[in-house]
Amino acid sequence: MMDMQQYIESGILEEYALGVLSADERAGVERVAQQEPAVARELVAITNALNSYAAAHAVAPSSAMRERVLQAWEDSIRETDTTSPTAPPAAPVMAAQAPTPRMAVAPAEPATATAVSADAEGGAVIRQMPAAASAGRTRWLVAASIALLLISGLGNYLLYNRLRQTESSLELAQAEQSRYAATQQAALNERDQQLAILRNQAFRSVELKGTPKAPEALARVYYNATTKAVYVDVRNLPELPEGKQYQLWALDNGQPVDAGMLDTATATGDSIQQMKNIASAQAFAMTVEDIGGKPAPTMSTLTVIGNI
Amino acid sequence: MLVQRLRDRDEGAMTIFYDKYAAALYGVILRIVKKEETAEDVLQEAMVKIWHSFASYDASKGRLFTWVMNVSRNLAIDKIRSKQYRVGSRTQPLEDSSAAMRLAADTTFRPEHIGLQEMTRQLNPDQRQIVDLLYFGGFTQSEVAEELNLPLGTVKTRARAAIKVLSKLVR
Numbered sequence: 001m002m003d004m005q006q007y008i009e010s011g012i013l014e015e016y017a018l019g020v021l022s023a024d025e026r027a028g029v030e031r032v033a034q035q036e037p038a039v040a041r042e043l044v045a046i047t048n049a050l051n052s053y054a055a056a057h058a059v060a061p062s063s064a065m066r067e068r069v070l071q072a073w074e075d076s077i078r079e080t081d082t083t084s085p086t087a088p089p090a091a092p093v094m095a096a097q098a099p100t101p102r103m104a105v106a107p108a109e110p111a112t113a114t115a116v117s118a119d120a121e122g123g124a125v126i127r128q129m130p131a132a133a134s135a136g137r138t139r140w141l142v143a144a145s146i147a148l149l150l151i152s153g154l155g156n157y158l159l160y161n162r163l164r165q166t167e168s169s170l171e172l173a174q175a176e177q178s179r180y181a182a183t184q185q186a187a188l189n190e191r192d193q194q195l196a197i198l199r200n201q202a203f204r205s206v207e208l209k210g211t212p213k214a215p216e217a218l219a220r221v222y223y224n225a226t227t228k229a230v231y232v233d234v235r236n237l238p239e240l241p242e243g244k245q246y247q248l249w250a251l252d253n254g255q256p257v258d259a260g261m262l263d264t265a266t267a268t269g270d271s272i273q274q275m276k277n278i279a280s281a282q283a284f285a286m287t288v289e290d291i292g293g294k295p296a297p298t299m300s301t302l303t304v305i306g307n308i
Numbered sequence: 309m310l311v312q313r314l315r316d317r318d319e320g321a322m323t324i325f326y327d328k329y330a331a332a333l334y335g336v337i338l339r340i341v342k343k344e345e346t347a348e349d350v351l352q353e354a355m356v357k358i359w360h361s362f363a364s365y366d367a368s369k370g371r372l373f374t375w376v377m378n379v380s381r382n383l384a385i386d387k388i389r390s391k392q393y394r395v396g397s398r399t400q401p402l403e404d405s406s407a408a409m410r411l412a413a414d415t416t417f418r419p420e421h422i423g424l425q426e427m428t429r430q431l432n433p434d435q436r437q438i439v440d441l442l443y444f445g446g447f448t449q450s451e452v453a454e455e456l457n458l459p460l461g462t463v464k465t466r467a468r469a470a471i472k473v474l475s476k477l478v479r
Binding site (some may be wrong): 015030072074076297 | 322360423448477
């Protein structure tokens with residue numbers, strides 16, 4: 001027991017824990033620790049002390065670094081598994097190396113693939129890792145880049161197609177819209193014009209009432225004595241037989257004067273129509289005539305008539 | 309059990325492993341290599357090495373934390389001892405790692421974990437310097453003696469004393 005106390009006091013356990021002993025000395029310490037529980041306990045205490053000292057220096061790596069390191073580790077072991085299936089198991093190699101005090105490790109060792117051939121005594125498999133890891137990473141990055149490029153290209157193609165579809169739809173819509181706008185503008189202009197006529201005080205409104213032959217018939221003529229303009233606005237007229245048309249007459253001093261034929265749209269009341277200019281009139285009337293009209297009215301078909 | 313899952317080559321276990329140990333490993337690696345980029349590379353190498361050499365972990369010889377910390381520490385020390393690295397960072401003094409210290413100061417790791425400030429308050433500057441040179445600097449005791457111009461016996465005594473102080477804090 002006294003011997004063991006001396007052994008513990010000698011400081012060799014601290015040296016063991018610090019890793020400054022030679023391989024032989026380490027093996028010796030391990031042998032003693034296996035046989036002597038007191039030495040083993042002391043060794044554990046010393047090791048724990050240094051572990052705590054080491055742990056006290058802990059620096060938490062960033063999460064980005066965590067991803068990088070774990071990825072690189074995975075790439076590295078994948079590379080080893082796939083490219084050197086016949087490589088000797090790494091473990092025994094390391095078993096020989098790990099317990100060796102660090103001074104026995106080759107002192108100058110650049111961490112590149114060039115060190116592989118130089119370091120022949122067993123570290124080759126391990127030393128290869130960094131280079132192998134970067135090769136694997138490069139291959140992976142190239143594959144990922146190509147995949148991304150293809151996806152991006154496909155995406156661009158689809159987007160371009162959709163853009164073209166959208167453009168042609170837009171063109172159609174714009175053409176449709178301008179056509180509609182033109183139609184509406186024309187209709188609006190016409191209505192404006194008609195409204196201007198109706199509101200113009202120079203126009204006189206003449207009610208043409210139905211004759212006993214067509215008591216429900218009703219139309220209106222607007223006459224501007226100054227400009228001689230005549231407009232007709234039908235409220236209700238009997239339906240025409242096939243091949244017939246309404247003709248407007250102005251009566252000037254009892255003489256009928258042709259004032260023009262009513263369009264179908266006018267006869268049905270859909271729109272106001274400008275007729276022929278009339279120099280002078282005291283009354284207006286409509287008769288049913290053959291299409292194109294006649295120079296003189298057929299009195300038997302007189303439908304409406306009204307005095308100014 | 310994490311150890312059993314790693315032994316069974318369960319890849320999902322590596323994510324759990326990372327979440328449990330990465331902060332501690334990264335902190336120590338950063339303290340050794342002093343550059344964040346290099347520290348990330350070393351941590352990555354350590355993950356791969358731990359995965360491939362897991363069969364060599366002997367649970368009867370110590371905790372998983374001890375083993376993975378040693379694997380990571382050795383990789384980090386190998387890195388700073390490599391020629392390329394030395395050329396780039398020769399002018400940086402070993403103790404000039406205020407960035408790592410600042411980051412480490414407010415980071416917690418485990419429930420039983422004792423803060424860095426608490427620990428360094430308990431160590432006197434001489435003790436701390438020696439522990440740091442040995443643990444984070446990759447120096448042998450002889451190299452520390454030479455570096456600090458001290459007898460080897462003094463270096464050993466201080467290292468032992470420092471670890472005893474730490475042990476008392478943990479116990």
